[in-house]
Amino acid sequence: MTRQEDRGGPRQPLLIAKDLKRHFPIRSGLLNRQTATVHAVDGVSFDVKKGEVLGIVGESGCGKSTTARLMIGLIELDDGQIIFDGDVLGEDITLKELRRGVQMVFQDSYASLNPRLTILDSVAFGPKINGLEDPEGKARNLLKRVGLEPDRFAHRYPHELSGGQRQRVNIARALAMEPRLVILDEAVSALDKSVEAQVLNLLNELREEFGLTYIFISHDLNVVRYISDRVLVMYLGEVVEVGPAEAIYHNQAHPYTSSLFAAMPSMDPDNRTEEPPLAGDPPNPINPPSGCRFHTRCKFAESVCSAAKPKLSVIGGDETHLAACHMMDPASGHSQSFREAAE
Amino acid sequence: MSETPLVEFKDLVVRFKGDRTVHAINGLNLNLKPGEMLGLLGESGSGKSVTLKTLLRLLPPKRTDLEGSVKVLGTDVMSLSGRALAKYRGGDVSMVFQEPALALDPVYTIGDQIAEAVMRHKGISKLAAMDVALDMLTRVRIPSPERRLKNYPHEMSGGMRQRAMIALALACRPKLLLADEPTTALDATVQIQILLLLRELQKEFGMGVIFVTHDIGVAVEVSDRIAVMYAGNIVETGKTRDVIKNPRHPYTRGLLAANLHGAVKGSRLDAIPGSPPPLEEAPSNCSFAPRCSLARPECWKALPPRIDIGNGHEAACVLAAEAAVTA
Ligand SMILES: Nc1ncnc2c1ncn2[C@@H]1O[C@H](COP(=O)(O)OP(=O)(O)O)[C@@H](O)[C@H]1O
Ligand SMILES: Nc1ncnc2c1ncn2[C@@H]1O[C@H](COP(=O)(O)OP(=O)(O)O)[C@@H](O)[C@H]1O
Ligand code: SF4
Numbered sequence: 225m226t227r228q229e230d231r232g233g234p235r236q237p238l239l240i241a242k243d244l245k246r247h248f249p250i251r252s253g254l255l256n257r258q259t260a261t262v263h264a265v266d267g268v269s270f271d272v273k274k275g276e277v278l279g280i281v282g283e284s285g286c287g288k289s290t291t292a293r294l295m296i297g298l299i300e301l302d303d304g305q306i307i308f309d310g311d312v313l314g315e316d317i318t319l320k321e322l323r324r325g326v327q328m329v330f331q332d333s334y335a336s337l338n339p340r341l342t343i344l345d346s347v348a349f350g351p352k353i354n355g356l357e358d359p360e361g362k363a364r365n366l367l368k369r370v371g372l373e374p375d376r377f378a379h380r381y382p383h384e385l386s387g388g389q390r391q392r393v394n395i396a397r398a399l400a401m402e403p404r405l406v407i408l409d410e411a412v413s414a415l416d417k418s419v420e421a422q423v424l425n426l427l428n429e430l431r432e433e434f435g436l437t438y439i440f441i442s443h444d445l446n447v448v449r450y451i452s453d454r455v456l457v458m459y460l461g462e463v464v465e466v467g468p469a470e471a472i473y474h475n476q477a478h479p480y481t482s483s484l485f486a487a488m489p490s491m492d493p494d495n496r497t498e499e500p501p502l503a504g505d506p507p508n509p510i511n512p513p514s515g516c517r518f519h520t521r522c523k524f525a526e527s528v529c530s531a532a533k534p535k536l537s538v539i540g541g542d543e544t545h546l547a548a549c550h551m552m553d554p555a556s557g558h559s560q561s562f563r564e565a566a567e
Numbered sequence: 568m569s570e571t572p573l574v575e576f577k578d579l580v581v582r583f584k585g586d587r588t589v590h591a592i593n594g595l596n597l598n599l600k601p602g603e604m605l606g607l608l609g610e611s612g613s614g615k616s617v618t619l620k621t622l623l624r625l626l627p628p629k630r631t632d633l634e635g636s637v638k639v640l641g642t643d644v645m646s647l648s649g650r651a652l653a654k655y656r657g658g659d660v661s662m663v664f665q666e667p668a669l670a671l672d673p674v675y676t677i678g679d680q681i682a683e684a685v686m687r688h689k690g691i692s693k694l695a696a697m698d699v700a701l702d703m704l705t706r707v708r709i710p711s712p713e714r715r716l717k718n719y720p721h722e723m724s725g726g727m728r729q730r731a732m733i734a735l736a737l738a739c740r741p742k743l744l745l746a747d748e749p750t751t752a753l754d755a756t757v758q759i760q761i762l763l764l765l766r767e768l769q770k771e772f773g774m775g776v777i778f779v780t781h782d783i784g785v786a787v788e789v790s791d792r793i794a795v796m797y798a799g800n801i802v803e804t805g806k807t808r809d810v811i812k813n814p815r816h817p818y819t820r821g822l823l824a825a826n827l828h829g830a831v832k833g834s835r836l837d838a839i840p841g842s843p844p845p846l847e848e849a850p851s852n853c854s855f856a857p858r859c860s861l862a863r864p865e866c867w868k869a870l871p872p873r874i875d876i877g878n879g880h881e882a883a884c885v886l887a888a889e890a891a892v893t894a
């Protein structure tokens with residue numbers, strides 16, 4: 225396969241998201257006037273290195289899918305910048321060029337496929353309209369590669385397949401465009417566990433084989449840990465912590481990250497969870513709390529937390545591990561900031 | 568040991584007729600003791616919801632063939648009708664769902680719905696029933712319960728609606744609660760709150776619970792005992808600790824591996840190949856054989872025996888008796 229060339233070199237991140245912002249107006253009443261604003265994504269920055277898997281976790285409504293859609297221009301940015309292998313979207317490359325390099329797989333395997341196309345036609349469609357060589361041959365090879373024998377499956381329609389098989393088709397369809405980055409937005413979440421494990425094996429194999437980079441979005445922390453090199457944690461439209469997967473799993477710095485992990489079932493009948501780490505539901509991204517958006521649920525919150533927005537600070541001298549909590553910033557004035565920072 | 572079981576399924580068979588026959592439940596045997604919390608664990612289509620619906624007599628009578636027996640505290644559930652059935656549903660046995668909309672009526676306030684159920688089953692006055700409603704909202708820890716009595720379901724957040732549904736289900740103090748994936752749609756930090764609440768209320772009220780889930784972690788968190796379902800039957804059952812730490816059925820082991828708890832990053836997963844059988848025919852051999860890496864010729868010839876491993880731990884697998892399978 226002809227991959228698109230690596231332009232920026234190995235040290236250039238494949239994708240840089242800079243201060244992404246997207247708000248949605250809420251309209252109501254007879255005049256359909258804007259009555260409120262959903263702060264879906266509010267100043268999100270991160271980069272994705274070549275060949276890595278970046279996991280994105282957070283509870284529903286925290287802005288994971290909106291972030292993903294912004295990255296491939298499915299919705300427009302209010303503000304911020306996308307840089308793909310050194311090229312700024314809208315300046316150095318067009319949306320069409322970006323989409324050749326970045327493909328996405330969604331949770332709903334059925335809605336993503338045209339019900340009137342056979343799966344062979346679905347997979348060949350992208351390459352065909354983009355003028356790639358031998359779209360059908362490519363599609364047959366990919367179907368075979370994702371475990372759907374073309375002789376048996378090529379001429380079936382989406383409704384004739386199981387959820388797991390449809391998701392394999394969606395993966396083949398994304399790969400047919402020869403992308404460098406694949407964004408998987410809850411791509412295995414609707415599958416039964418035994419089928420999910422098969423698809424995870426497939427994703428790992430394809431990544432090596434085609435030298436892919438993944439952004440893997442999921443609410444399932446076990447799955448994210450298994451597949452990711454680095455993990456980004458979001459809360460109400462913002463990044464609260466990012467770092468190497470092992471640091472995020474064993475050495476959480478942000479109180480929200482710790483709560484999220486403490487909420488995972490223990491898997492140990494002799495050591496079951498006794499106390500819920502947080503009370504109540506996550507607040508609404510309409511009118512999010514001031515300062516640190518987590519302050520309404522945080523047991524360490526002090527006056528500084530509602531007054532000022534915490535910066536992402538380096539944790540324990542590890543430049544790759546950052547968290548946005550006043551306790552991690554020695555200059556914040558939070559009473560616990562020195563102790564935490566000294567650790 | 569001669570205590571009457573709270574629930575007793577004996578050789579239950581449920582078959583749906585129609586364009587296609589679906590063999591949903593195929594000879595299921597299961598007991599629940601009073602005050603016990605059983606996790607019924609299985610993937611979609613394995614027959615978990617049908618099992619609960621059989622208990623509540625919610626299956627479409629014309630399209631369903633039923634065989635075997637289902638007893639609750641010694642009473643044959645299939646024989647109930649009229650007022651006895653109405654008293655049984657919502658009085659002795661009640662149910663909570665994944666989707667609160669299935670239980671809560673959008674046009675009545677939470678308080679009215681709970682009070683109405685209590686009046687119907689306990690024959691007390693509206694005023695007394697409202698007191699019960701308030702007490703229930705307090706017990707499920709809904710903040711400012713007096714005010715919430717007057718709320719409509721849509722005025723509450725997802726977690727609060729789930730609590731309100733639990734309050735409604737428990738208001739008549741059922742002996743048996745059926746919970747069909749009640750936390751599946753919730754976020755992790757809310758899910759754990761509801762799981763711990765249910766565990767606590769179950770102890771407090773001393774009721775039996777069948778908690779249906781596809782999530783093994785959830786089952787471990789709430790259950791005294793776990794029953795693993797596959798293709799309309801129980802393939803393994805036992806105390807939670809025994810099933811999790813010493814699984815004997817290859818399907819249970821596969822599910823545990825697929826949970827990824829403690830899986831090494833990037834290592835190849837020991838995934839169960841294929842997918843569950845179509846249920847078009849009644850099984851005549853082990854339903855799991857086509858996906859089982861340990862299947863032997865006898866697995867394809869006859870239904871597997873139910874092997875008693877001791878301490879109430881059973882597995883429907885020819886290999887379950889052998890020590891080799893535990894290695
Ligand atoms: N097109 C839209 N119009 C209005 N609100 C939206 C739209 N898309 C998403 N939202 C809102 O933005 C927030 C973030 O949504 P989303 O990115 O889908 O979160 P996640 O994927 O983390 O669950 C939610 O409150 C959601 O309701
Ligand atoms: N009313 C019905 N008519 C026909 N088939 C049904 C009916 N209800 C359930 N089934 C089928 O029975 C099987 C078991 O379903 P169910 O108990 O809902 O599974 P789950 O374990 O996911 O709860 C499935 O194949 C389902 O499609
Ligand atoms: S900044 Fe304050 S409120 Fe936010 S997480 Fe840190 S301690 Fe808690």
Ligand SMILES: [Mg+2]
Pocket residue numbers: 288289290410
């Ligand atoms: Mg989403």
Ligand SMILES: [Mg+2]
Pocket residue numbers: 615616617747
């Ligand atoms: Mg079900």
